[in-house]
Amino acid sequence: MAEHVKLFHCAWPYALKGLVSTTVTVLLFFSLFVFAALLNWMDIPIIRGTPFGQAIFTSISSGVHHERIEYPLNCSEHVVDLTCSDNYPSMFEPEESNTEACPDYFRWIHEDLKQWNSSGITKDMIERGIPSADNRLVIINGSAYVEKYKPSYQTRDVFTIWGILQLLRLYPGKVPDLDLLFYTGDNTVIMKRDYNGPNAASTPPPLFHYCGEAAALDIVFPDWTFWGWAEVNIMPWEQMLRAIKKGRERIKWEDREPYAFWKGNPYVAADRVDFLKCNLSDKNDWNVRLYKQDWNKEVAEGFNHSRLEDQCTHRYKVYIEGATWSVSEKYIMACDSVTLMVKPIYYDFFSRSMVPMQHFWPISRENKCRDIKFAVEWGNNRTHEAQAIGRAGSKYTEEMLSMRNVYDYMFHLLNEYSKLLKFKPMIPPNARRVCSETMACSNKDLWKEFMVQSMVKSPSDKLPCTLPPPYDLQAIQASLDARERIAKQVEKWETEYFEKN
Known part of the structure; x- marks a missing residue:
């Protein structure tokens, strides 16, 4: 279910001058309390944010007042050199320590990765999977680097990478270092028949993709349309x-x-x-x-x-x-x-x-x-x-399929995947760094509009949901x-x- 935050944005239209009677002061603060309580019912998804540059968020139930600053896309400083902004928080500091259980379909994460539970994922596996991939994504210390191998259909790769960048903005500093391959076409690629039996050549390379089937080993990931087509x-x-x-x-x-x-x-x-x-x-x-x-x-x-x-x-x-x-x-x-x-x-993943x-x-x-x-x-x-x-x-x-759940699915999938890596991810020589500025500021018209609409403007105020355990074979x-x-x-x-x- 989509998460919500409470927006309390109050501005004094003028400064109170002179002495104010106790009665007026009490009435004033009572009015503000009522106003805040009404706003507590507003339906404002945390992912979407507001059109303003800054917003003040409050939790009436806890009585704690927190200020959260939004970081909207600012192309003025980056449109020429296409550099990444350094003003976005690099650490994830949630205000809420309690977590909710993830939806049941998150259990399939374990099933999609179980092929590599015993062997782990080596750098050699990644290298062997390159011929099947459209691009390679490496995340180091919260920054993303992409090496492109072949063109994708339309802008599938662009908006997929954009979605991952928004995950990094939602949970800054929490997504672990990783190295993965992505395929953006339709057909499944890593087929079980090629890696089963006594004559199987090697362990299959891990490849992220939008869909799977019973006969394939593709790792299923949310498709690009969650950020627009x-x-x-x-x-x-x-x-x-x-x-x-x-x-x-x-x-x-x-x-x-x-x-x-x-x-x-x-x-x-x-x-x-x-x-x-x-x-x-x-x-x-x-x-x-x-x-x-x-x-x-x-x-x-x-x-x-x-x-x-x-x-x-x-x-x-x-x-x-x-x-x-x-x-x-x-x-x-x-x-x-x-x-x-x-x-x-x-x-697909859900x-x-x-x-x-x-x-x-x-x-x-x-x-x-x-x-x-x-x-x-x-x-x-x-x-x-x-x-x-x-x-x-x-x-x-x-x-x-609230965007909160989509992002949490991405987070847990990437987090569980990173645990299987048997090597330290390094930036490939031909990879380039990508961020919201380098992608959105260089785009035009509807492409940029959709990126602005789907942009995560502030870090989350809560932890990701709790990943449930895997299904056992009997349950499946x-x-x-x-x-x-x-x-x-x-x-x-x-x-x-x-x-x-």
Whole structure:
């Protein structure tokens, strides 16, 4: 759940002159107390900050008054030489010592790293992984250095690195020294089959990536869109989520179109092309309304027909993978519509702990059209139950994917990874230092705007959440068995329904 701070910014409009009676003084301080108490209810996420250069924060419950200075982006001194500012705090000094437990999906961090528990991670492993990587990130004493090996698609690498820089600003001095490789493409890269069995050549190199699958060893990391996808005008996650929440309020769930909606580029995957046959035709109505997304046309016309906040118009929305996983998942689930999830092969960092029929409705890959038709019929005949699934999915997205949780996931993943290193990270000869100034001040237009919007302006006032222990094998298998059992139950309902109709 997104963390909040209490903002108390008071300025005296004039100096009190002369003697002030005791009664007036008491009334004045009573008024200030009431004002502060009212502000205590304001919803101001700590990550977002305020548009002002400085802010004074107070904790009414503790009675302690703390001043916190914000450090907004200042390009005036750095726009020419692109140097890093030295005025940001280098140490993390939280005001709160109590910590909350991290969400359950953080347990998968241990699972993603367990391949290297016994061997550790050597410098040789890093070197062997370079051909698979787009870039290398090294953090030394809280400063970040990047060595680029190959171009990424659009600005995936730029906004991924930007997100890591914001983590360093949120917890200054707390992220340990580390050396890692990152791949920004779609397909998984480090495959288990290449490192299993008696003929396996060596221990697999660790490679950070946006998605994983059962057959791969890629280390899953939050994708770049949490800080914005400028090429398609998708705002940073906090701003985008607020827009979607406002957009979904325009039409009540029961008044929305009683069909399943999907809009996207179908030509990135054969499974999506196959999905087109489910659209309304003269012969069939599978209760699906599909719309092809022409991004070139949208770019030319100013994205007038691709705004995500305008797409909460149907009771049901379909999630189907693209080339691999799709960043669309969180936006689809945020709509309060029932997410009809075509069985995914790939997973991102948060989806493995979602539960079918609680957070989404499972759809098979082989019988997509028939499954969706039944899901819609079922939901339209049981509107309260269907609406509850939609709301639970949205709640999961809003609370589990607060930017606080995203940053804490990043922190714990990098921290656990650093514990496995068997060597002291050193700055590569061809790496360059990057910071908020070198990245944002050199960018332009929407790129810079999104960076400013998603910038962490002050260190956190509290510790990261507490990382839960790993799952045991029995728990993981029980989860997989439960998913399969639920899917079979839905299939049984579907068979019975079509036999009667």
